[in-house]
Amino acid sequence: MKATGLIVEYNPFHNGHLYHLTKSIEQSNADVLIVVMSGHFTQRGEPTILNKWERTKMALANGADLVIELPYAYSCQHADLFAKGAVSILTHLHVNELIFGSESGNIDELIQLESITSGIDFQKAVRKWVQTGLSLPKANAKALEEFNFTKELGTSPNNTLGLYYIRAVNELQSPIKVGTLTRIHSDYRDQAPTHDKISSATSIRNLREQRADFSTFVPKNVQDILDEHYRQTNTYHTWETYFPFLKQKILTLTPKHLVEIHDVEEGIENRLYSAMMKSSSFEEFMDAVKTKRYTRTRIQRICANILTHTTKEWIHDLQLATGAPYVRLLGATPTGKQYLKSIKKDVNVPIYSKFDSKGHPMLKHEQSVTAAYSSILPEPHCTNLNIAEFSNFPLHFER
Structure with a gap:
């Protein structure tokens, strides 16, 4: 079969x-x-x-x-x-x-693009643009232009x-x-x-x-x-309906324990805690937390990890790359x-x-x-x- x-x-x-x-x-x-x-x-x-x-x-x-x-x-x-x-x-x-x-709809085009974007030279170009202060998606788009690909080909979500x-x-x-x-x-x-x-x-x-x-x-x-x-x-089932539970979790865990949650890095645990103290809705909370570096998608994943108590240590032990x-x-x-x-x-x-x-x-x-x-x-x-x-x-x- x-x-x-x-x-x-x-x-x-x-x-x-x-x-x-x-x-x-x-x-x-x-x-x-x-x-x-x-x-x-x-x-x-x-x-x-x-x-x-x-x-x-x-x-x-x-x-x-x-x-x-x-x-x-x-x-x-x-x-x-x-x-x-x-x-x-x-x-x-x-x-x-x-x-x-x-x-795209063109598998040969996408296979060629993947071969180039996974290469060392392309990754160096992305890092160069990130160091100028651009977010990772925007840095990726700039690197694509350097390698003579249209921005849309490499940044369209399904591509x-x-x-x-x-x-x-x-x-x-x-x-x-x-x-x-x-x-x-x-x-x-x-x-x-x-x-x-x-x-x-x-x-x-x-x-x-x-x-x-x-x-x-x-x-x-x-x-x-x-x-x-x-x-x-x-x-x-929307984030707004989960907001009371998320608020309770963040404010009772406190920054000391939030830092143990998977994907919480670079002091954002303090930002999460202080934003939640002042927010009365999920959208208000998101507006207060997200930055160029921390996109809405990444913050939502952190919120899901908080609700499910998914820790860095647990994820590390799973060896997901295999x-x-x-x-x-x-x-x-x-x-x-x-x-x-x-x-x-x-x-x-x-x-x-x-x-x-x-x-x-x-x-x-x-x-x-x-x-x-x-x-x-x-x-x-x-x-x-x-x-x-x-x-x-x-x-x-x-x-």
């Missing part, structure tokens, strides 16, 4: 994701489609609109055959480790091809993430073939829809919070899951189960179909992640989600 892999967040699943999924199957002629999906927090450090079990349902209902969890230690990280974790999981599962969306996927394949010496599809109609940063059928996940989340109609941008089964979640919990140490199955179709059975003897890491309290520390940390994520939910939903973390078997979906 030929396996194609996607690296996703589905926050939430929308028509653009459906296009990516179906076109990837067509382009690769795959027999089985495997998605590696972030759990409860995204790469940009945001809580997901729905929990991982509900987003697994969305993926299976719309064409995925296996849904594998990208552990928090990788999912809420800078792009290099995010990509390395996901690519290593796809490699463990003997995936033939990884297909990602990009603004950039694609470069890290290509780099991870190379550094892990993975046999996976890499391909790309052109992202159509919307940019992931769009705050409002720009097309009548395909819109960014950001704009869909905004529409949902505003109680506006988003039905034309998502499959019907996705809208049903979103509507049912809100009907039961009357809750949106790749994910296990595979955790969240859901499968009969085709996915058949594929997993056919390769199981050749997979060199544990495959968890259920939480194992004696499992890898990275797996056990998911309990803390779920506890943080579930904290805003009313009872009994909060307790039920925490129980699901260690009691759920993979979701089964008959297509």
